Amino acid sequence: MSTTTAAAPQDAPLSGAESRAARSRSLRLLGDLLRPHRGRLGWAGVLVVASTLGQVAGPALVAVTIDHALPALDDGDGAPLAVYGALFVLAAVVGGLAGGAYVRQAAVISQAVLLELRRRVFRQTQRLSLEFHEGYTSGRIISRQTSDLEALRELLDGGLTGVVSSVLVMVFTAVSLALLDWRSGVVLLVSFLPALALTRWFQKRSQVFYRRQRTASARVIVKFVETMTGMRAVQAFRREATTEQDYGALAEDYRAANYATFSLNGRYQPGLVLIGNLTVVAALAYGGWRVLTGELDVGVLVAALLYVKRFFQPIQQVGMFYNAFQSAAAALEKVSALLAEEPTVVEPARPVALPAARGELRLEHVTFRYGHGPVVLPDLDLTIPAGQTVALVGTTGAGKSTLAKLVTRFYDASEGRVLLDGVDVRDLSTPDLRRAVVMVTQEAYLFSGSVRDNIALGRPGASQAQVEAAARAVGAHEFVMAMPDGYDTDVNKRGGRVSAGQRQLLSFARAFLADPAVLVLDEATSSLDIPGERLVQRGLQTLLADRTAIIIAHRLSTVAIADRVLVMEHGWVVEDGSPEELVELDGRFARLHAAWRDSLV
Amino acid sequence: MPPDTADPTPRPAVETFRGSGAPGADASTVRALGRLLPFVRPALPRLVGGGLSALGASLAALAIPRVLQHVVDGPLAAGARTHDAGALWSAMALVLALGLAEAGLILLRRSLVMLPGTRVEAVMRGVLFRHLQDLPVAFHDRWAGGQLLSRSMTDLGLLRRWLVFGLLQLVVSTATVVVGVGLLVATTGWLGLVYLVGAIPVTVIVFRFSRRFRAISRRSQDQAGDLATAVEESVHGIRVLKAFGRGRDALESFTGQAEELRRTELAKAGQQARINVALTLIPELTLAVCLVLGAWLAHTDQITVGALTAFFATAAVINGPVVDLGMTLSMTLNARTAVDRFFEVIDTVNPLTDPDDPQVPAAPEGRVVLRDVTFRHDDAATPVLDHLDLELPAGTTTALVGLTGSGKSTLAMLVPRLYDVTAGAVELDGVDVRRMRRADVRRAVAVAFEDPTLFSASVRENVLLGVDDDLPAPERERRLREALEVAQAGFVEDLPQGLDTRIGEEGLSLSGGQRQRLALARAIAARPRVLVLDDPLSALDVATEEAVTARLRDVLAGTTSLVIAHRPSTVALADRVAVLQDGRVRAVGTHSQLLATDPHYRYVISSLEDDAAEHGVGALADATAEGDGDAATTRETTLDDEATGARL
Numbered sequence A: 001m002s003t004t005t006a007a008a009p010q011d012a013p014l015s016g017a018e019s020r021a022a023r024s025r026s027l028r029l030l031g032d033l034l035r036p037h038r039g040r041l042g043w044a045g046v047l048v049v050a051s052t053l054g055q056v057a058g059p060a061l062v063a064v065t066i067d068h069a070l071p072a073l074d075d076g077d078g079a080p081l082a083v084y085g086a087l088f089v090l091a092a093v094v095g096g097l098a099g100g101a102y103v104r105q106a107a108v109i110s111q112a113v114l115l116e117l118r119r120r121v122f123r124q125t126q127r128l129s130l131e132f133h134e135g136y137t138s139g140r141i142i143s144r145q146t147s148d149l150e151a152l153r154e155l156l157d158g159g160l161t162g163v164v165s166s167v168l169v170m171v172f173t174a175v176s177l178a179l180l181d182w183r184s185g186v187v188l189l190v191s192f193l194p195a196l197a198l199t200r201w202f203q204k205r206s207q208v209f210y211r212r213q214r215t216a217s218a219r220v221i222v223k224f225v226e227t228m229t230g231m232r233a234v235q236a237f238r239r240e241a242t243t244e245q246d247y248g249a250l251a252e253d254y255r256a257a258n259y260a261t262f263s264l265n266g267r268y269q270p271g272l273v274l275i276g277n278l279t280v281v282a283a284l285a286y287g288g289w290r291v292l293t294g295e296l297d298v299g300v301l302v303a304a305l306l307y308v309k310r311f312f313q314p315i316q317q318v319g320m321f322y323n324a325f326q327s328a329a330a331a332l333e334k335v336s337a338l339l340a341e342e343p344t345v346v347e348p349a350r351p352v353a354l355p356a357a358r359g360e361l362r363l364e365h366v367t368f369r370y371g372h373g374p375v376v377l378p379d380l381d382l383t384i385p386a387g388q389t390v391a392l393v394g395t396t397g398a399g400k401s402t403l404a405k406l407v408t409r410f411y412d413a414s415e416g417r418v419l420l421d422g423v424d425v426r427d428l429s430t431p432d433l434r435r436a437v438v439m440v441t442q443e444a445y446l447f448s449g450s451v452r453d454n455i456a457l458g459r460p461g462a463s464q465a466q467v468e469a470a471a472r473a474v475g476a477h478e479f480v481m482a483m484p485d486g487y488d489t490d491v492n493k494r495g496g497r498v499s500a501g502q503r504q505l506l507s508f509a510r511a512f513l514a515d516p517a518v519l520v521l522d523e524a525t526s527s528l529d530i531p532g533e534r535l536v537q538r539g540l541q542t543l544l545a546d547r548t549a550i551i552i553a554h555r556l557s558t559v560a561i562a563d564r565v566l567v568m569e570h571g572w573v574v575e576d577g578s579p580e581e582l583v584e585l586d587g588r589f590a591r592l593h594a595a596w597r598d599s600l601v
Numbered sequence B: 001m002p003p004d005t006a007d008p009t010p011r012p013a014v015e016t017f018r019g020s021g022a023p024g025a026d027a028s029t030v031r032a033l034g035r036l037l038p039f040v041r042p043a044l045p046r047l048v049g050g051g052l053s054a055l056g057a058s059l060a061a062l063a064i065p066r067v068l069q070h071v072v073d074g075p076l077a078a079g080a081r082t083h084d085a086g087a088l089w090s091a092m093a094l095v096l097a098l099g100l101a102e103a104g105l106i107l108l109r110r111s112l113v114m115l116p117g118t119r120v121e122a123v124m125r126g127v128l129f130r131h132l133q134d135l136p137v138a139f140h141d142r143w144a145g146g147q148l149l150s151r152s153m154t155d156l157g158l159l160r161r162w163l164v165f166g167l168l169q170l171v172v173s174t175a176t177v178v179v180g181v182g183l184l185v186a187t188t189g190w191l192g193l194v195y196l197v198g199a200i201p202v203t204v205i206v207f208r209f210s211r212r213f214r215a216i217s218r219r220s221q222d223q224a225g226d227l228a229t230a231v232e233e234s235v236h237g238i239r240v241l242k243a244f245g246r247g248r249d250a251l252e253s254f255t256g257q258a259e260e261l262r263r264t265e266l267a268k269a270g271q272q273a274r275i276n277v278a279l280t281l282i283p284e285l286t287l288a289v290c291l292v293l294g295a296w297l298a299h300t301d302q303i304t305v306g307a308l309t310a311f312f313a314t315a316a317v318i319n320g321p322v323v324d325l326g327m328t329l330s331m332t333l334n335a336r337t338a339v340d341r342f343f344e345v346i347d348t349v350n351p352l353t354d355p356d357d358p359q360v361p362a363a364p365e366g367r368v369v370l371r372d373v374t375f376r377h378d379d380a381a382t383p384v385l386d387h388l389d390l391e392l393p394a395g396t397t398t399a400l401v402g403l404t405g406s407g408k409s410t411l412a413m414l415v416p417r418l419y420d421v422t423a424g425a426v427e428l429d430g431v432d433v434r435r436m437r438r439a440d441v442r443r444a445v446a447v448a449f450e451d452p453t454l455f456s457a458s459v460r461e462n463v464l465l466g467v468d469d470d471l472p473a474p475e476r477e478r479r480l481r482e483a484l485e486v487a488q489a490g491f492v493e494d495l496p497q498g499l500d501t502r503i504g505e506e507g508l509s510l511s512g513g514q515r516q517r518l519a520l521a522r523a524i525a526a527r528p529r530v531l532v533l534d535d536p537l538s539a540l541d542v543a544t545e546e547a548v549t550a551r552l553r554d555v556l557a558g559t560t561s562l563v564i565a566h567r568p569s570t571v572a573l574a575d576r577v578a579v580l581q582d583g584r585v586r587a588v589g590t591h592s593q594l595l596a597t598d599p600h601y602r603y604v605i606s607s608l609e610d611d612a613a614e615h616g617v618g619a620l621a622d623a624t625a626e627g628d629g630d631a632a633t634t635r636e637t638t639l640d641d642e643a644t645g646a647r648l
């Protein structure tokens, strides 16, 4: 668990073409997310214009007041002053209110976008196949959903608010300046050239830096999540120091990556300010010279210079926005890459309807390997008639769980077909398949939340009575009632509040509640005490009376309730028959069975 | 399914995990942020330098319009009459100098604060991580992963940004406003004072805003943490969600949570909008008054036109920072929330620490004694272990047998001191484990957990987890091989990269039995004095189990072992058996002794008489159906009678 942290292909530096593709995918996603909000964005634009008008009107009104109302007042006419004063108030009110409304509107848009993106990523995560999850790790998905989204949020919240008004202020100011004195406007325009060059320089570098930062942040998160998840083992095996070192190194990478983006930005921003200030000097020189030659009014020069200065005041904000934009674009590259993943187990385009499955299973020459690994199931040919209870036994690693995962379509067969009621499972819609086939996995995972919610996962919307009945059927009711809040007790993360056996019972209760046509139980009673197991089996006998079941178990006690036993060895079914037949046969099963019986007391 | 969406706070901190200095809701923001000082202190000179440069930069910015006014009002206007260009040159030089100074100072400020900003963040992140690793398992049982993660990433990120931008911005904005207003008052008297009056309502509003905003900000950051937890669980539990086809329900529940966060964020934006309106409207309205008043003052020649121009130019410079103040303030309040949340974890007192004067056993042989041990989980009403006594003599193997939920695993976790007893003591070679250093205890005791708890690393790294790094490589390799051999984990040779194959997150690219054997090998490789095996063979088939048992017996000879067992085949590893019931060890003896004398043991371990059980289970089902209170006892007695009956 030390040093190496998943350095998957996504983390490798990108080539030129890949880089462009990633960037354009990222921008497409951003456009895609913003498109439904065009109307709102438009309204936000209106608000910004109004608020900016309010802001820009201020100095203009001051200028006209000084230039016109003051002489008028000196001439004994107070009316213009009153008018301009009133206009000033109006501008203030409009500007202020519009500004506030804009902040809200921007938040509405940004939060809607974030919600949508969160949902998309979540849906995609659920949609993707296990094969994907085995390689991607939960930490990276969490980092997509948290720190990457945080980057986008920063852009939408801070950046966007700032930049729209800034750019508008700049545009208004520039236009006002051009109207006032077009020559000063030209000076302003010329100053754009160095600003653009600087921005281009920044863009190129920041793209690289921000990508590095995203990767570094994901690595820190991956390590963090994994350590917290495995804290028992970390502490029991005194791994704290090593883990801290590893984590420290990753955190330092992340810090360095952050530092790199900051210092880049730390040169970009003052660069922009410098360009702005030099432009003011240039405008002063040019304007001052024209004042000296009498071409220009002193009053106009004051206003022009104030406009130029004002023009550049929001330049840092624009720079900041661009910076946030680069950061968000890099983050969206990662997110959009996740969204672009295609599940290996695909939903059929035209699913065959299977409203009520009977539960006949057939595996036709199924071959399977995980990814490019060794072949786990070389060639499996098997029919399980509807209603049959099959016990699947065999050495560990023989491929029992793999077989179960094919039947439940966690994976697709590499070759051959898996048929449910004669329909290829690849042609079934996920809801149909999941309704028909349910599996209790070897890992009994409970979600934090109440006992009830955990059991009701088997059938959302189940009533308390149904939940309780399921719990009783597996013998979980007593211990649940003994917990402080009964069915409302929070089982804590991963069901840490209940014992391993109790966890299995609760997982089992889920399956009872789900009531599928085909039930697959993968070592579902391995951690139970013997009385508990007996009780579960008793319940199973009633439950399985009319449905197909595959029961994977090492404890051969299960076999007692099976109609048929399959013995697996290295991916092959080596024995197949009723328990009695197999005992007669005097093969592997007979030996296993004898050994098992001997072990009993 | 996923977590209780309505609960915005982290798990209720119960007894042991109450922060010592739990920040009261009324603690001031300044004081809260002041807690950063120890972390920030080394960076303080640079931060102050950064602040000064920022101040300088904004002073330069502030000066530029005044210089412009000065130029226009005086020399330039005069020069226009006299055609004297000299004034222009010097004015340009001055503006240029100021402009260069501003840009230079911004550059300086950024380069000064950047390094400490990121350092402070990294240091705090490290401190948090170390503390989390130090905190006992009981803490991690109850704190959701997302809450910890969001503290480590989001909150510390917020803090860094605040330190680098927010804090300085706050200082600079405030300073700019103060200096600006000072200038206004000093240079334009009445006008400035009028402007100053506007500050009164602003202050009041800002104050009220802070209070409200803080509450919302806390809610939002907590909700974000919960959301992260939901994501984590939805990925860790993906197999269950897929097996039941509950992806859509999970999405709905997640959407509900995300929706709540969105509402909170909108409420936050609402507050932000209000403060923005206040901070724009009030100064602007004040300026409107000033405009009329100023015009009248100029009209009555109490003020020059140039001064009036300068007044508004300066006011325009102040306006920006005043509006910024709204943003900066919320940033500061968010940072304060982050600090609070950070220290909530840091302040959590670790009740399970190393003693000041650690002891080491005089004669380390591996004898474990649980003396009058009572253990109650923090959030449970009744103790799981109740005045329990048990001795594991050195070198012997004891099987611990009891019903599901009887407290076997809990007892096992007490030995390596992953939990501390509520009362009584656990002694290792005559020394209370609480008087020893945790590392020493855990070096002496190795555990194979009932859930394998593997890491996404190579097989080698996983198995050698408990082996000291400073051991010579050949010795490490030898232990690795031996442990794998004992655990019958020869399958690792067939993995794509053999021992260097990464086994996927939590080892989930292995079969159940393969994972369990690696966890077993890991405990064996540590070569402990005391080996705790929690149901170590549950996922193995009969044949493999036999093979492991045979080899394990050799290893266990001479090592004190506690083996938790549900099956007779596992019990077979042990010299003696302890039966756990109702929180106590009710009997200790050999398997056959107990079988003969202890009905509860018979009940727990015996699965014979499928035939009789048929009968028994029937009775049991009835008993369970009737009993609602303490049905477990009912079912036991029933079965006991049956079993005894069958035997007789």
Ligand SMILES: Nc1ncnc2c1ncn2[C@@H]1O[C@H](COP(=O)(O)OP(=O)(O)OP(=O)(O)O)[C@@H](O)[C@H]1O
Pocket: A134, A370, A373, A376, A395, A396, A397, A398, A399, A400, A401, A402, A403, A442, B508, B509, B510, B511, B512, B513, B514, B539
């Ligand atoms: N996700 C995976 N990726 C790669 N290989 C895998 C994966 N899951 C299982 N395997 C390999 O496939 C083989 C069969 O595994 P499977 O889980 O089907 O065994 P099993 O019969 O269920 O064993 P057990 O009784 O131990 O649970 C094993 O060698 C295992 O290492």
Ligand SMILES: Nc1ncnc2c1ncn2[C@@H]1O[C@H](COP(=O)(O)OP(=O)(O)OP(=O)(O)O)[C@@H](O)[C@H]1O
Pocket: A496, A497, A498, A499, A500, A501, A502, A527, A529, B141, B377, B378, B379, B380, B384, B402, B403, B404, B405, B406, B407, B408, B409, B410, B411, B450
């Ligand atoms: N963190 C916790 N908080 C509260 N109660 C807990 C916690 N962990 C376990 N318990 C309770 O303590 C009891 C003992 O649990 P423990 O895991 O020790 O049982 P066990 O004997 O190992 O059972 P199993 O055979 O199923 O593994 C159970 O009733 C369980 O619900």
Ligand SMILES: [Mg+2]
Pocket: A400, A401, A402, A442, A522, B511, B512, B513
């Ligand atoms: Mg399996």
Ligand SMILES: [Mg+2]
Pocket: A499, A500, A501, B408, B409, B410, B450, B534
């Ligand atoms: Mg246990």
